[in-house]
Amino acid sequence: MQKQDDEKRATRKSSQHLTVYCLPEEKGQIMRNAKNVGLSASAYLLRVGVGYEVKSTLDSQLVGELVKVNADLGRLGGLLKLWLTDDKKLAATGHALTAGTVRALLKRIEDTQAVMFESVKKL
CATH class of the missing domain: 1.10.287 (Helix Hairpins)
Incomplete structure (x- = not known):
């Protein structure tokens, strides 16, 4: 029973992805912001999007x-x-x-x- 529950749990990699359209300057700013806090762009956007406070390194x-x-x-x-x-x-x-x-x-x-x-x- 435990094994079936583990198999049914969704992971981020197996879930839907989200496309964000932005200008090259905006993409650069997102990439810099993500780098400044030590995250990938995806992790940074996810945290900002769901309202988590992103702490700078x-x-x-x-x-x-x-x-x-x-x-x-x-x-x-x-x-x-x-x-x-x-x-x-x-x-x-x-x-x-x-x-x-x-x-x-x-x-x-x-x-x-x-x-x-x-x-x-x-x-």
Whole structure:
């Protein structure tokens, strides 16, 4: 009995298909929208057509970028802390702490923060 029920269940592939007429520009936009959310055009149109909310994968990509930028800031902050504490290991490598070095590092941190801010604005 269970096997007969499974055989009678309709699947999307064995069901009717729907034809959508559109202009080339519209097709391109549909394809781009589908790609942006990580779906095929068919799956995208089906979800939009039946009223499902289509969630973008771009947000998760931007979050990934922010995580990387935040890690860069953490590494730069650690380097600055090492220099400001005048670690003996650093002195042994011949790197001297100079005002120019600290300013350059602070500038790099500011630049990285600007990149992070731009990524947040995109969200």
